[in-house]
Amino acid sequence: MDRVTHVIDPDGEVIIVLQNPNAPFAELSEALTSDKFTYLLPGPSDEIQNFGWCAVHNLSEPAQPPFEEPALEWPVTEEPAAEPAEPTAEPVEETVAEPAEPTKPTAESAEEPVAEPVAEPTAEPVEETVAESAEEPVAEPAEPAKPAAESAEEPVEEEPAELGLTKQPEENCFRIQVSAKHLILASSVFKKILTGGWKESITYLQKGSVEITADGWDLNALLIMLRIIHCQSYQIPGKLTLEMLAKVAVLADYYDCREAIGFLANTWINNLDESIPMTYGSDLMLWVWVSWFFQLPAQFKQATSTVMSLSSNWIDSMGLPIPNKVIGSMNSHRQGAIASVVNRLDKARDGLLSGTRGCSFECRSIMYGALTLQMQSNALLAPIPIAPYPNLNYRKLVQEVLSFTPPQWYGLKARQAHKCPHSCFESLIDTLNDTIEGLGLDNLVRE
Known part of the structure; x- marks a missing residue:
């Protein structure tokens, strides 16, 4: 075309x-x-x-x-010419089955279709088969030779169709x-x-x-x-x-x-x-790419923040030419933010277990048990999540932790619920933000 x-x-x-x-x-x-x-x-x-x-x-x-032209193209043109010679000899062996009178036509028919040096290797298998089967009756080899020739021509007739298929993309x-x-x-x-x-x-x-x-x-x-x-x-x-x-x-x-x-x-x-979407998907990554290419600091910061906060797996460039340093930085920030939340939970449990947190034995025991149960129910304990935290969304993780319900209990002498600095999860884990801060465009450009 x-x-x-x-x-x-x-x-x-x-x-x-x-x-x-x-x-x-x-x-x-x-x-x-x-x-x-x-x-x-x-x-x-x-x-x-x-x-x-x-x-x-x-x-x-x-x-x-x-x-x-590249040397690899030459065998492509030669191999199809050599391959038809082999199938033509095989049907002769298979069809040799009855009277031995027309043995001469086999030699003639074997010589007629071959007009190049390729005929020598094709003639040898014919002589061997005739010698081996001399005692057996040979059944009109000249007749099968024609269909063999026709069958050899058939792929040649099919080649234009195959070539047509390869030319379709060009069209x-x-x-x-x-x-x-x-x-x-x-x-x-x-x-x-x-x-x-x-x-x-x-x-x-x-x-x-x-x-x-x-x-x-x-x-x-x-x-x-x-x-x-x-x-x-x-x-x-x-x-x-x-x-x-x-x-x-x-x-x-x-x-x-x-x-x-x-x-x-x-x-x-x-x-x-x-506008920049608030859900993770292809449009959000398109915004990351567009804001990077056209150097839009505000849009880049917002788009990368949303990507890192909402991605549940390793952040992929989707085939866009987003530089590796941008993709790597987003993945690093996402993993660091998730690791920070997981580490806070572990430190809170360790503090309750070692006695550095909690005002009494009862306080430590009850808070340790409540925290352990809720970590386990949210798949944060066994096994402990590890980087790159597959199937773990930062925003969802923070919201789950903030929804942990602290237990309530009464002392033996007190008539009101126990309260101390360590009897709520907010004081144990500190404040959490469910949004990861976006990347600075200027910093990445200077790198």
Whole structure:
């Protein structure tokens, strides 16, 4: 499919071939368990300087003439030619079953279809089978030879259908005509592709035009970025959805053209209908990414705070190019906050057990038993939660601890409930906040 589907610049020298368009974007992965706590997803922003972008464009290393195809392709063309020779010999052995008169046609028929040196290995098994079965009647081998030849031709007839299947993804692609000069000026990545000594750059310098392959991008997001690069403001929407804004930001990060789209960032963000959600999900992580990329300190702090407070497992980047230091910092703060609550409970139990807390034997015994029972009923005792605290939500944990019910009892001589500084859980555990403070954008940028 060589027809251009979208024209950004009618005189453009570059055709961007977008394959597998509109691939799934920013999907929540499976719940990560404790054995995956060291897992981190590298983002394109961390790899872009070391040519990690070449994989998406199917680019090889810098070209060194002459430009030869990879050696791995040669066996692919030879093996199909050698394989049909083996199945043709096998049916001859199986069909040899009756009278021995037409043995000569077998030699002739074996020689006719083979006109290359490959015929020698095919002739040997035929002679061996005839020699071994000389005493047995041979049944018209010439007749099965024809269906064998026909069967050998059948896969050749099926090949176009198979090739058609492989060509379907190519047909389901978009070809966008753009200007090489605009790409080079706006994007360091496109500049490397077109002038950096790669096969594509040499093709461009020699022929004056070239095709660049991209894979999986959202078509509309790619068109928005390319139109911004080509200064076609009249075709750029002033309002985007949160997901589309995140997709455009991913493209701008990947092709290193943040400055080109930066002037529209405030317009898009101010016109967003979606606010930062108060539940953990894909939209919340999109806000983390957008606020990081466009450098929005307040939104970044709020979004990361909500993520850390509400995530019940290892925080995953969802395939977004959020830097590892941001993902790692969020996971570290979440684990530290949960560990702080668990440690407070353990210290309170140890203090009651050792006698450093509680005003009397009865006070220590009753409070120790009440705390132990409620920790056990909330899965906080046996086994004790350990990092990275799978299936443990910080906010829910704090709310459960704050809901612990202190026991009430009366002394032998007193007529009112016992009260002392250690007879309530608030005094044992201290005050707790069910929200983890968000990350500071400036601090992470400086790191």
